[in-house]
Amino acid sequence: MKKSLLTGAVLSASLLATSTASAESFPDVSEDYWAQESISALSERGIMSGFPDGTFKPGEPVKxxxxxxxxxxxxxxxxxxxxxxxxxxxxxxxxxxxxxxxxxxxxxxxxxxxxxxxxxxxxxxxxxxxxxxxxxxxxxxxxxxxx
Structure with missing residues (x-):
């Protein structure tokens, strides 16, 4: 489960781990977004976080x-x-x-x-x-x- 969470979110999102937030707090990640659960789990664990403007930008490529x-x-x-x-x-x-x-x-x-x-x-x-x-x-x- 751990590997699939990381793989799915890494491939779908572009962020550095700088602060914790939940996916529900990202205005550009809707509750029905296909990777919402993975984004939420990884952001709660501090692996990923949003951009300074509070967005997650799930469509941006990972650097x-x-x-x-x-x-x-x-x-x-x-x-x-x-x-x-x-x-x-x-x-x-x-x-x-x-x-x-x-x-x-x-x-x-x-x-x-x-x-x-x-x-x-x-x-x-x-x-x-x-x-x-x-x-x-x-x-x-x-x-x-x-x-």
Missing amino acids: RIQAGAMIAEELGLEAQNTTHNFNDIPADFPSKGVVSVMERTGIIGGDSEGNFRPYEPVTRAQMSAILSRAYNLEANQNYYFTD
Whole structure:
């Protein structure tokens, strides 16, 4: 149940875990929204929160840094303010601890040019790889997606 809650909400929402709120408090998440239950559960646990304007923006793509922050929070990984090997993450980057712990654990890495790309949207394929590494999931050859 825990994995399905995280997977559903991560794929449908775009936020960093900065404060707690319930989905009922987000004006852009109706009670009949398909992911309302997952959004509510994760926001109550502090894994996800809304934007400063009080909205949740469930249609916005999840960014790589947001996915990393949510995974780190869910797994209880302590952010590391250590050095990293990414050209596009300056020393004063506000979420460099998340970048460092994702690199250290191998959950989210960089590209072949040495960039982390923190604000790039995560694709479904990338999220599958991230979740597989985070939860040590095995491939299931019985499922195929044509898109």
